[in-house]
Structures are given as C-alpha cells and as structure tokens.
Amino acid sequence: MAKGKFPFGDGKRAGNPGKHAGRPADVTDPAAAGEPPDEPTHHGPPAEPSDWPISVSFTGPPATPDDVRRWATIIVDEPIMEFEPKPPSSRFYLADTIFDGWSTEHFTIRLASVRGYSHRYRGVPRQDDAQVVFHPESGTVLFAVADGVSGASESHVGATVACSRTVETMQSQLISDHAIDLAHTVQVTAQQLTAEAADLLGQDQPTLATVEDLLATTLVAGYIQPGPEGATVAIVQIGDSGAWILRGNRYYPLLGRKNDPDAQVISSAVSPLPRIPEHLTPTEFRLPPDAVLLIGTDGFGDPLGDGEGKIGQLFAEHLRTPPPARGLAHLLDFSRDTFDDDRALIVIWQKAEAPEVPP
Amino acid sequence: MPDPKGNLLPVYVLADESYSLFDHAQELNHGLVSLCDALRAEPMIAAKVRLSILGFSDDVEVRLALADLRDVENLPSLRIRNNTNYQAVFKDLLTRIPHDVDMLKTSDYLVHRPAVFFLSDGQPNDDSDWLEPRERLIDKTITPAAPNIVAFGIGDVMAETILQVATDEKFAFVAMPDTNIGNAIAKFFVALTHSIVQSGRSLTSPNPELVVEKPEGFRMAIDIV
Numbered sequence: 001m002a003k004g005k006f007p008f009g010d011g012k013r014a015g016n017p018g019k020h021a022g023r024p025a026d027v028t029d030p031a032a033a034g035e036p037p038d039e040p041t042h043h044g045p046p047a048e049p050s051d052w053p054i055s056v057s058f059t060g061p062p063a064t065p066d067d068v069r070r071w072a073t074i075i076v077d078e079p080i081m082e083f084e085p086k087p088p089s090s091r092f093y094l095a096d097t098i099f100d101g102w103s104t105e106h107f108t109i110r111l112a113s114v115r116g117y118s119h120r121y122r123g124v125p126r127q128d129d130a131q132v133v134f135h136p137e138s139g140t141v142l143f144a145v146a147d148g149v150s151g152a153s154e155s156h157v158g159a160t161v162a163c164s165r166t167v168e169t170m171q172s173q174l175i176s177d178h179a180i181d182l183a184h185t186v187q188v189t190a191q192q193l194t195a196e197a198a199d200l201l202g203q204d205q206p207t208l209a210t211v212e213d214l215l216a217t218t219l220v221a222g223y224i225q226p227g228p229e230g231a232t233v234a235i236v237q238i239g240d241s242g243a244w245i246l247r248g249n250r251y252y253p254l255l256g257r258k259n260d261p262d263a264q265v266i267s268s269a270v271s272p273l274p275r276i277p278e279h280l281t282p283t284e285f286r287l288p289p290d291a292v293l294l295i296g297t298d299g300f301g302d303p304l305g306d307g308e309g310k311i312g313q314l315f316a317e318h319l320r321t322p323p324p325a326r327g328l329a330h331l332l333d334f335s336r337d338t339f340d341d342d343r344a345l346i347v348i349w350q351k352a353e354a355p356e357v358p359p
Numbered sequence: 360m361p362d363p364k365g366n367l368l369p370v371y372v373l374a375d376e377s378y379s380l381f382d383h384a385q386e387l388n389h390g391l392v393s394l395c396d397a398l399r400a401e402p403m404i405a406a407k408v409r410l411s412i413l414g415f416s417d418d419v420e421v422r423l424a425l426a427d428l429r430d431v432e433n434l435p436s437l438r439i440r441n442n443t444n445y446q447a448v449f450k451d452l453l454t455r456i457p458h459d460v461d462m463l464k465t466s467d468y469l470v471h472r473p474a475v476f477f478l479s480d481g482q483p484n485d486d487s488d489w490l491e492p493r494e495r496l497i498d499k500t501i502t503p504a505a506p507n508i509v510a511f512g513i514g515d516v517m518a519e520t521i522l523q524v525a526t527d528e529k530f531a532f533v534a535m536p537d538t539n540i541g542n543a544i545a546k547f548f549v550a551l552t553h554s555i556v557q558s559g560r561s562l563t564s565p566n567p568e569l570v571v572e573k574p575e576g577f578r579m580a581i582d583i584v
Contacts, residue, residue: 077364081402118403118563150564218565240565264460264503265472266366272565298565302366302469309362338365338406341563 071330076310078337085115086123094125094156097333101325104134106226107141108322108349112329116299118340128297128344129159133167135174139226142170142180143346147241147297149216149272154200158193158215162273165192166221180223182236182282189219190274211274218272220255220295224287224348231287231350235295236280239272242301243283246292249316251307254283292319292349299343303336311336322349362467366562369409369425369459369473370555371452371506376414377443379481379514386541388436390548391422397552398428404559405429409463411455416441419451425459443481445489445524452506453496460504471562473506474569476551477524480514480540490523497526507569509554511577513543518580530571531580538576550574 073079088094100111115126127148134141144166148155169185197211198204206214218239225232235243235254243254271277287293294315296304303311311334318331332343372394374387391412398405405428412423414437422435456473463470483489499505510524512533525531534543550572557570573579 080406116563118560121403147565149566150561151566151568216566264457264464265470266567299563302563303363305363306361311362338367340403340406 074314074331074334076314076334076336079335080117080337080340083121085120088115088119088125089123090125090156092125092157092160094160096120096126097329098130099325099329100132101322101328102134103322103351104136104139104141106139106231106351107224108351109134109141110322110325110328110347111345112325112332113344114329114333114342116340116342117335119342121340125156126342127156127159128299128342129156129163130295130344130346131163131167132346133171135171138174140174140180140223141225141348142167142174142221142223143295143348144219144221145241145295145297145344145346146220147218147239147272147299147342147344149218152212152214152216154214155217157196157200158217158273161193161196161215162189162217162219163221165189166219170221170223180234182222182234183280185221186219186236186238186273186276186280189221190276193217193274208274212272215274216272218297222282222295224293227286229286230289232284233287233293234282234284236282238276238280240301241295241297243296244294244301244304244307245287246294246307246316246319247288247290249307249313251294251304251312251316254285287350289350289352292347294319294345294347296345297341297343299339299341300332300345302341303334303339319347322347363469364467365407366469366471366567367407367409367463368471368558368562369411369456369463371411371413371456371473371475372551373413373415373419373448373452373475373477374437375443375479375481376416376420376437376439377441377481378439379443380540381439383480383541383544384437384439386544390544390551391436392434394548394552394555395428395431395434398555399431401556401559402429404556407562408555408559409459410555411459412437413448413451414438415444415448415451417444418447425462442484443479444485445479445483446485446492448477449489449492449496453492453502456496456504456506457502470504471567472569473504474555474558475506475508476554477508477510478544478547479510479512479516479521479524481516482520493524509569509571510580511547511574512580513538513547514540518583521580522584525580528581529579532573532577533580533583534574534577543574543576546574546576550577 096115098113111130111132113128113130130145132143144163146159146162148159166189169188170180173180193215194211197206197214218241220237220241222235237255245252409425411425412435414420414422460470495501497505508526509530510521512521518533522531553572561568
C-alpha cells in the first residue's frame with residue numbers, strides 16, 4: 001500500500017486496556033486512592049531531597065516497604081496504563097534508561113534519558129540521548145541533548161552519534177586551546193551523520209534526504225564555563241529540543257519555543273540535523289548564581305509547558321538541590337496520560353562554595 | 360499554557376449515509392467497529408486522538424463527537440437515509456471544527472491541525488453549492504484551525520469531485536472502477552485505521568505528520584483526471 005506523510009502544520013508535504021486500566025490504587029497510600037489529587041502525587045512518600053539516599057545495606061537495617069515504594073512510578077494526574085516494556089528492536093544496544101551524575105569544583109551535573117512509554121509498549125528503542133563531559137583544564141562542562149526523529153529509520157543512532165560527535169568536537173577544540181565554535185561544531189556533527197549513513201547504507205555519498213530519512217535528529221548543545229563574574233553559558237539549537245533556567249519555581253526558556261500558546265493549532269515546522277539553519281547563532285548568557293540550567297528534549301519540554309503546571313512544580317521542588325543521579329532518572333520517568341515520548345534532561349547547578357576563578 | 364495536558368489530533372470521519380449505500384450499511388458499520396477496536400487496542404494512540412464520526416446525507420448527524428475511544432462503551436453506527444449533500448458537510452465543519460479546537464484548548468490541550476477523512480459514493484445533489492463553504496473551511500485566514508481533508512470516492516463519484524474535496528491532490532483517492540463497493544468500504548477502513556494509528560504515533564516526533572495510506576484497490580484521483 002502506498003503511504004504519504006504530511007506535516008500537520010501546512011498539510012502540503014512534507015481486549016481494550018483503556019486509560020483507566022492502570023495500576024490499582026495503592027490502599028497504603030491515601031494519595032493514590034479515590035479522586036486524583038490536585039498536586040503531583042507519588043506512590044509512597046514524596047521524594048524529598050532529604051529522603052536520599054535510601055539505605056539498603058546488608059549490614060544495616062533491612063529496607064522497609066516504604067523504601068521500596070519510593071521507587072514506584074511518580075504519577076501526575078491520570079497515569080499512563082501499567083505494562084511490562086518490550087525489548088527494543090535494534091541492531092544496536094540501547095538501554096531503556098541511562099543516568100549520570102558528578103560534580104566539579106564549580107558545577108554539579110545530573111543527566112538522565114529514559115525511553116518513552118509508547119516506545120516501551122511497542123518495543124522501539126529510546127530515540128533520545130544526552131551526553132555531558134568535563135574539560136578539567138578550563139573547568140568547562142560540555143553538553144549535548146538529541147531527539148531522534150521518529151520517521152527516520154535509525155533515529156536512535158542519529159541521536160547518539162549527534163551527541164557523541166558534538167561533545168567530542170567541542171572537547172577537541174578546548175584541548176587544542178581554541179575557543180569553542182558551536183556553529184562549526186554543528187557542521188562537523190552533520191558531516192558525521194552523513195558519514196554514519198554512508199557506512200550504514202554502504203553508499204559513498206548519500207544525499208541529504210537519504211541521511212535525513214535514516215538519522216534525522218534534533219540537537220541542543222553547548223557549554224558552561226566558570227568565570228570571575230560567574231558562569232557563562234553558550235547554547236545552540238537545531239530542531240525543537242530546549243533549554244531553560246529554573247529560578248525558584250519559575251522557568252525561563254532560553255531557546256526558540258516549540259509551541260506558540262496563542263496559535264490555534266500546533267505548527268510543525270522543524271528542520272532537524274543533518275539540515276543546518278542558514279543562520280545559526282548561539283545563545284550566550286551569564287548564569288545567575290541561584291539559577292539551575294536545564295537542557296532537555298520535548299519529551300520533557302512538552303509536559304513542562306511554561307512551567308506553571310504540575311510537572312513544572314514537581315521538577316522545581318525536586319531540583320532545588322541536586323538529587324542523586326538515579327533520582328533524576330526516576331523523576332524524569334513520571335507517568336502522565338498522553339505524555340509518552342522519550343525524555344532526556346541534563347541539569348546543571350553552580351556550587352555555592354565554588355572557588356574564585358582568576359580573571 | 361500553564362499546565363498542558365497533552366497534544367491531541369482531532370480526527371473527523373465523514374461517512375456518506377445516502378440511499379445509494381443502502382445495500383452496504385453493514386460493511387460501513389463493520390468498518391466503524393474495526394476502526395474503534397483497532398484504536399482501543401492502541402491505548403496510547405487513542406489517548407492522543409479525539410475521534411468524531413459524522414454521517415451525512417441531507418444534513419449531518421453526529422454518531423460520535425470528539426471522543427476519547429478509551430471511554431466509549433457503545434460504538435456508533437451509521438444510518439442510511441436520503442440524498443448526498445456536500446454543502447451540509449462543509450457548513451457543519453465550518454462551525455464544528457473551530458468550536459471543538461477551542462474547547463480542547465480551553466481544557467489545556469495543544470491541538471494539531473485536524474484531519475478530515477471523507478468517504479462518498481456519489482456525486483453531490485447540491486451541484487456546486489458546497490464549493491464556497493469548503494473554501495472558507497480550508498482558508499487558514501478564515502479558519503485558523505483549517506483541517507487537512509483526505510477524500511475517498513467509491514461507486515459513482517467522479518475523480519474530479521474527490522479532487523475538489525481534498526486539500527491536496529495527494530489526499531484524493533478513488534476506488535478502481537470494477538471494485539466491489541463492499542470490499543472498497545472494507546479497504547477504506549483498513550487504510551483509515553493505519554493512517555490514524557501512524558499519525559498518532561508521529562505526534563510525539565519532532566516532525567509530527569499526517570500519515571495517509573492509500574487503500575488497496577484505490578488509485579490517486581489525479582491519475583484518473
């Protein structure tokens with residue numbers, strides 16, 4: 001059968017489990033019984049930062065049922081139905097969930113990328129990826145977040161290649177004592193995607209459209225550097241992944257917004273890699289000391305919205321101080337009806353006691 | 360939007376209920392059941408689709424309105440009656456779609472451009488009176504939530520007419536002349552189901568797309584005109 005695909009934006013180109021079939025209400029958790037509460041709810045006690053770490057030790061007291069319940073899925077409003085994920089069908093191994101976390105003299109980093117509920121349900125690999133590396137000589141932290149385009153047949157490879165090539169290129173520039181050139185870095189990443197496509201397809205010079213059909217991915221990448229007047233950040237965006245500053249309970253978007261809240265219908269005009277916009281200008285700014293930097297895919301950005309809802313509240317509450325890395329993965333794996341996309345998120349805090357950086 | 364509840368795709372199935380389909384009511388209703396069953400078997404897609412089923416004849420009658428199929432217990436059925444009036448279809452959609460989109464946005468959903476799947480077996484009885492409301496419906500300056508219209512013709516309907524209904528020549532399909540109408544209806548519903556499921560899957564992609572599958576035994580109308 002023939003098939004055509006057309007962006008929603010312009011229309012030119014381009015047994016029943018049911019929603020209430022989720023987990024039964026946890027009778028030991030009053031918040032999980034009866035009507036959905038207004039606030040974000042957890043199965044088990046709320047995961048306050050002070051709850052970490054949970055003590056599970058062979059020499060200490062045994063884990064209590066409450067300890068175990070803390071790892072239950074965080075539910076916001078109506079949950080997505082409960083099911084056991086299918087293994088991802090891919091030639092390449094991609095874990096369902098990855099997380100990372102460490103601190104430098106100046107920054108604390110947490111990273112998580114989780115497979116979306118829809119991909120778990122269908123046995124599709126996680127198509128988001130994220131990478132973060134440290135350049136010790138300059139104290140710079142380099143980061144990249146990518147969201148493989150579902151329509152591309154190996155988009156999970158595209159996202160991983162985009163992240164790894166991007167941070168490698170930035171790192172090479174620093175090692176060579178050069179300033180990071182984000183526009184050039186993106187070009188190198190696009191070339192790497194083409195080379196990867198050539199390798200996968202056994203073709204010498206695949207066309208841009210061929211690379212796009214195979215490996216298309218969004219990318220948000222950049223770096224944060226300590227400086228005498230505070231940390232400076234530079235970020236570049238291709239596609240609809242995003243970045244935000246979180247101060248207190250408010251989120252400030254740093255990059256182009258995916259959805260215009262005043263528009264009647266969603267626009268779907270996005271050009272992911274390997275296509276590069278004609279004018280690619282990095283966003284540069286100084287990060288206020290009390291601000292947290294977030295870089296994430298739309299699997300996080302869509303449910304976040306402008307940050308004033310329940311998801312914004314949930315993350316603002318739990319990112320006030322750095323959770324354990326596994327804690328960010330747990331948080332990011334929240335369940336809310338209709339939000340079933342892959343999610344990737346990097347969070348960066350400035351350390352309050354960071355040593356002064358000479359001018 | 361302070362607390363987005365999700366991104367939804369409103370889908371409207373416009374099914375011809377004129378007398379010429381009297382002998383095929385069973386196939387039509389069978390198709391509807393299979394469509395609903397298939398979507399309910401994909402609960403994460405059903406969560407992101409709001410399905411309306413509208414039967415048209417002299418006027419439009421609502422068989423299912425903006426439904427989350429996970430909540431629907433009694434499946435709708437079509438009722439064969441009277442003539443084929445396209446004007447009634449487009450006049451109805453001109454008010455229905457903006458109203459529905461507004462309602463979903465008020466409920467804190469983000470809304471993708473609606474998709475209309477139009478199935479007819481005969482030439483309209485209202486000559487060309489329908490062209491003007493159809494133009495207003497698809498003009499984004501008049502109707503910001505103007506839908507993409509995918510049109511399918513079976514039986515006596517002319518390829519030119521189906522091309523005029525669809526918003527893109529790639530969205531216009533007609534059954535092969537020798538195709539049994541009952542089979543054509545069945546194939547239409549199979550393709551419709553695949554199109555909705557795959558469009559629903561793409562909603563979380565950076566590039567959401569309306570995926571349109573050509574039914575088996577159908578041709579692009581543009582290839583015939």
